[in-house]
Amino acid sequence: MGSVNSTLTTRVPKLAVVLAVAALGLSALPSNAAEPAQPSDAGLAPAFQDAAAKYDVPREVLVGVGFAETHLDGHNGAPSQANGYGVMQLASNNVNKTMSEASKLTGLPVAKLSKDDRSNILGAAAVLDAYADQAGLTGAARKDPGKWYSVVAKYSHSADGPTARLYTDEVFRIIGTGVQAAGVTTAPRAVKADLGAYAKVAPLGTRSASSVQAVDYPGAIWNAASTSNYRAGRTAAITTIVIHVTQGSYAGTISWFKDPAAQVSAHYVVRSSDGQVTQMVAEKDTAWHVRTENPYTIGIEHEGYVDQPSWFTDAMYRSSAALTRNIADRRGIPKDRAHIKGHSEMPNNDHTDPGPNWNWDYYMQLVNGGSPNPPQYNFTTWGSGVNVRSAPKLSASVVTSLAGPTQVYVECQVQGDTVTAGGYTNNWWAKLRDQNGYMTNIYIDDPNTKLPGVPDC
Template identity: 85%
Template sequence: MRKTALIPALLAVGALALTALPSDAAEPPTLAGAFSAAAAKYDVPREVLVGVAYAETHLDDHDGEPSQANGYGVMHLASNNVNKTLSEASRLTGLPVAELSKDNASNVLGAAAVLDAYADQARLSDRSDLGKWYGVIAKYSHSADAPTARLYTDEVYRIIGKGVNAEGVTTQPQRVVPDRGAYAKTAPLGTAAVDYPGAIWNPASTSNYRVGRTAAISTIVVHVTQGSYAGTISWFKNPSAQVSAHYVIRSSDGEVTQMVAEKDTAWHVRTENPYTIGIEHEGFVDQPSWFTDAMYRSSAALTRNIADRRGIPKDRAHIKAHSEMPNNDHTDPGPNWNWDYYMQLVNGGEPNPPEYNFTTWGSGVNVRSAPKLSASVVTTLPGPTRVFVECQVQGDTVTAGGYTNNWWAKLRDQKGYMTNIYIDDPNPKLPGVPEC
């Protein structure tokens, strides 16, 4: 074919190719779809992937910002001296570290690849048996020791058993008997703490705090971990962390772990360490879902105990946020921490939990005489309806409008909280406040 005839032919082919292109670019995968795709590709149960993600981050990628332990994304792929899951994921998937740390779908895929590799190493044959994944999940945690690994993995299995409904991702509750294997002989942490009755003693690495004090204790500092409870404990036990706190508190139930004796100087507020006691709270500053009533009450009881023992005034001049301390650049506990409620609890009051302007979604929302599905229906709200509620009342699991939880809302009117009146709408969809 002559060159002059070839050019029109090529142009015609090019025109056909262009018209064959889709008019719109493909939609990015949803987070729920990312979990399903990764589970299928690497033969990792979706419940395991979601359970690990929820334990680590409540399914929030925090805009690609790292955790305290330099972990990224909803799966907390990490890059530190003991946890190298981020680089492992890159090697296994061929995806660049930047993509794994910033893109949710890639992050989930990378974690699935790592879990798959660990399952192969463990010679896990029946991958459909959720209970058999215990050792694999424990390895994924890269915990500092076996008791902390068990703490982490037991929490993942608690989440699997309860089910997840967050960020558009849902798993159904699963009745699973964990096969702890070698971890069955690892006693759960339970040694009494040295200063606070009821706390668990699990000491930080001696490389992460200073023995003794150079100043009298006069201030209690409230922190947020920017990571999970077990992950934070493990990080403080890592000699290279160069950071610690006296106490760490779990979100779900307010469990307290003491890691540094109060007589010693934890490294948590730079130049202000000598005269302070640090309390870390599991969670992230931009996620109010971590700040449960159980955590508030447990932390307040601890703070009250420290203040009473040490003669520290129970006021905001002596109980401070990390962000309020001199020579510090942190923002925790952030705007979602309810200082008014917390200080009321610290001072021994029994205030009602925080009040939120709550809008029911959909119609036919039931108002019951108790936080139980078996309780009598007092009335039905037509919806959408704006009411005031008291949050964090637990009852039977409620599923409605695609959402499931067992946190009920106690109604209030202009005169105060009403007796035995509860609403079973499980999702208020209010940004910036905990779900009720």
């Protein structure tokens, strides 16, 4: 579904480049490394601190909401699929008016709330504060993140109670694991969530006999899209599986497909953190995801953003590949790139997803029953002015490109020890284990340029 475009840049001269080691708990860079260049979102840590203090919102709650929504990336003010903006996804649609609420509460114009990360965070804190006042949170309760469960659920403006629980449970999972991303750190914190009225709401993922019968894929959870967002039946035989990226969160996408005003849907949605699959449209019906090409296709949405590879976890790849393999085998669809395509590859479509960060080689190996290791390198980038490659050699494919100024801030992780980073735990967001504990090399477009002071892989 994505619309964010990553255009490749041409050759770039030598750049000032900095590695993010603190985010993974690694040793500091050696003394002969480049001087640290501040990432474009360097102001996020004080922004969260200031907003939390001003509006008396627990900082862990504020960061948890932001990380669940965007991994703390404002995407330069580009809107999500539900017309949400910024790090905190202040939204403006028929059911979610947090953007206008934030503007009224802070006095800041919508243009600034959508484009400026610090203002966006401040606006979200103001909205959460207002919701907390409405919920009667005062005194010591204000300091207890567990008491904010119903407030966070309201902030989601989800289509129904189970979807609100899905959203809020993810925020509280993040609070529990802690966050290390975009210069923002929260320590893992055990929080007992006060579910309030949501204690009586069964979370999505609770399988009933009817939901098990409804799904086409046995591993999926059934949660129907609004009947206003797809057409019953088919006018053509199913021949193609289409890979999308949601440009939004898992819970937010599910909620959007349940909103009659959305006029869009997909058959399946896959979660980043653990690969959970929700089916929203029966395969026999026509989801609205690729315009004129809907009649013969099955659409699979993947949580995240095309310009942000941190969403594309191994759990997501493996879960989605298993789903695609199952669909293809059941329907006699060849498991090749002529029949498994990205949204951007479909006729009469102008979207860019799944984008340059989607690893098609790895994905297709999984679809065809292979058991490859996850890609050796995975990058998260801030800043601009560089083509970042997928291995320390110039012949490697470009992972992502950022146009503009001449500084870039890069995290590089390789498969190895299981670690927790960026709020998630798995074995390929892992540190290098060289003799000094430093990060790997990353090569950029100038073939003579290598990061100074950083050991080889």
